[in-house]
Amino acid sequence: DREFRAEYRLVVTAADAGIPPLTGTGIITIVVDDLNDNNPLFDLNVDPVTVGEDVPIGTNVVTINAVDPDTGENGQISYSMEGGGSSFSINMINGEIITASALDRETQANYTLTIIA
Secondary structure (H helix, E strand, O other): OOOOOOEEEEEEEEEOOOOOOOEEEEEEEEEOOOOOOOOOEEOOOOOOOOOOOOOOOOOEEEEOOEEOOOOHHHHOOOOEEEOOOOOEEEOOOOOEEEEOOOOOOOOOOOOOOEEEO
């Protein structure tokens, strides 16, 4: 598993059958390729967030962050969101959740957003 060990180095010695035997030594490096074998992990415990109904559209409500132990392209995170209707949007690159429309507490007081990384 690349996350456990990314590289192995082997010392190889070859000897001939002569008397005395002649030897040669070389080092072989084996690099373990990364597979997309780890799920992203959110690195915070999100408490309920409170936002006033009078905040301007585009206000940052909260920024979500996830990490992926995979490397390169396999470790790149993109965010999406379910719930919130048209009231909120998420930046798919940095996890920033912003207000996307005016909020009205009398119409809807609570939102449950599901974030997918």
